[in-house]
Amino acid sequence: MKLKSAVPAVLVAASLLLAGCASGADTAGSGSAERIEFQAKDPVTIGYSVFDLTEPYFQAYAAGVKAGAAQEGIEVLIADSKSSPQLQVSGSADLINQGISALVVSPIQPSALPATISAAHQAKIPVVVGDVGVEGDYDAYILSDNADGGRQAADYFRSAFKDRSGEQKIGVIGLAPGVVVGEERIDSFEAALDGDPNFDVVSKLTGQTVDGAFKAAQDMLNANPDLAGIYAVNSNNVQGAVRAIKSAGREGQVKVVGFNGDPVELPMIAGGEESATVAQDPYGQGKLAVKTALELLNGQNPAYTDPATRTLRFPVEIVDADNLDAYREKLTSEQQ
Structure with missing residues (x-):
């Protein structure tokens, strides 16, 4: 049975206020959150609050989240924020209220993250930030190198x-x-x-x-x-x-x-x-986000590239005419 934890209205309001005044700029936070004993609900479900599913990059990221979850036999709920900070705040709150076990967020305005993270942590839900930027006491930050x-x-x-x-x-x-x-x-x-x-x-x-x-x-x-x-x-x-x-x-x-x-x-x-x-490899990053979320749920420490900021940097590669065909084959094989 899913255990639902309602998001306090004051946190949603605070998030909306932050989203409304944010500049869209951000730097990686300190990752200074105290250790929380996260709680896996039954069934285990990953929520992904995605930046905008009209963007090819985030289409691939969402596909990676789905693939990573499928490999583990768990469910995924996706909330498309459609490039709207306000919609992302309300969509993330809705995912939390649906009883997800972990939240992955690709933030539109990272400065709106702290209140969402606070609400998730109150429900014993780890927060993995997928690209763009971070603020607040997130549990992991995954981005390209x-x-x-x-x-x-x-x-x-x-x-x-x-x-x-x-x-x-x-x-x-x-x-x-x-x-x-x-x-x-x-x-x-x-x-x-x-x-x-x-x-x-x-x-x-x-x-x-x-x-x-x-x-x-x-x-x-x-x-x-x-x-x-x-x-x-x-x-x-x-x-x-x-x-x-x-x-x-x-x-x-x-x-x-x-x-x-x-x-x-x-x-x-x-x-x-x-x-x-x-x-970049957004598909691979999406899979890593699921793996990282599950590690956090199990009380494990992910293999952070930078433990001080709880950051995991994903490798990138140059693609030109010489290796274009091989790169296309790789993309096709990943998403089959």
Whole structure:
């Protein structure tokens, strides 16, 4: 029989207030929650509050959560937040009230997490944060190794331009200001190229959406007629950059290295419009989120990459024309 624990109305109200005033920015919290004796309900059910199921990345993440749960013979309830912070707060509260045993959240606004986490902990439910950013006394935080991805992108540019003489000008199209994963991808990229006389990051602009990235790339290309490359830190930014390069008639002259490895990028790599992408594995992360949640329920310590912040970083890989077919086969086999 499922044991339900009602979420106090004051916590939901507090969450809504936080969501309403949040900037969407966040940094990883300290993970300082006291140890809680979590309680597995019968039947064991995982709740997943997903950012937005129209996004390919989160479609794959949800598929991974379902697959991980199926392997363990447990149920999954998914609440689609549809990019709405308010809907995520109410949807997470509803999952808790349905008697889930563990909650996985891909937050729209991480600053709204603390009240949701508090409500979950009152019901003896562990909270695993899946990507984006964190705040509060979460129990585990799973995300791609964004810093390593930035270094890999820099190394790819270095290899791609090894036969060119002179300084290569690079533009960077980032995410919304303050989004931690975007900052990690850019900071490590710049650090890897810092001091290299062959490269100069001449422009850093915000994209986030396809249209925003298109405008950013246009500005970069107009200001730098000799721009050699663009580092676009999500698939929307890649699409906008590719469109701007085509519009400027500079196909084949400006290399684009992206981040995500979403399905929309793969035909662009095959066609030479995008040189490479730093591919994440949201499907694998979703499976790891279930594994981590069950470990917490069993009183075990997950294999944190960084125990101090209860963070688990998931590896990323460069995908280009040379290994594109193998990558596609991997995606197909994962989701069969």
